[in-house]
Amino acid sequence: MRLLDRFNRRVALTRSGRELAESLTGAFDSMDLAVRRAVGEEGDDRRLVLVGNPGLLDCWLRARLSRFRQAHPEIALELIPSDDSAHHLNERSDLALHFGQPLGAGWASERLCPCHVFPVCSPAMADRFTKPEDLMKSVLLHEASPKWWRQWF
Numbered sequence: 706m707r708l709l710d711r712f713n714r715r716v717a718l719t720r721s722g723r724e725l726a727e728s729l730t731g732a733f734d735s736m737d738l739a740v741r742r743a744v745g746e747e748g749d750d751r752r753l754v755l756v757g758n759p760g761l762l763d764c765w766l767r768a769r770l771s772r773f774r775q776a777h778p779e780i781a782l783e784l785i786p787s788d789d790s791a792h793h794l795n796e797r798s799d800l801a802l803h804f805g806q807p808l809g810a811g812w813a814s815e816r817l818c819p820c821h822v823f824p825v826c827s828p829a830m831a832d833r834f835t836k837p838e839d840l841m842k843s844v845l846l847h848e849a850s851p852k853w854w855r856q857w858f
Contacts, residue, residue, distance in 0.1 A: 757784065
């Protein structure tokens, strides 16, 4: 069974790989919950589990952590970095910090800040282009997810 497709500078999960990852994630989450219950962490009101985009956790949350810790020293904060916060939300997650639309039923949402996505290149590279068609000859570096592309077309 092939789980990965290899491309020039990246790899992507095949359909089988995605299905396996989804199945295993659920199984590992269930095992984690069972272990937490066994050691008495389940239902601990002093624990806050936050799932979030790694960049947001690093840039946005890091600047606020010290103030949170000072205001709430009794709360143990558990951070779960994930590019797909919605996928990692489960019965033991309290909060999600992510880009995009609200996560849906069962979750209250609050917009923290606007997210502006725009193309960039170095000034040296920009000098090589005289018309938009010249961009077609360049290598495009982008996220594997097509969700941001929809904003441009």
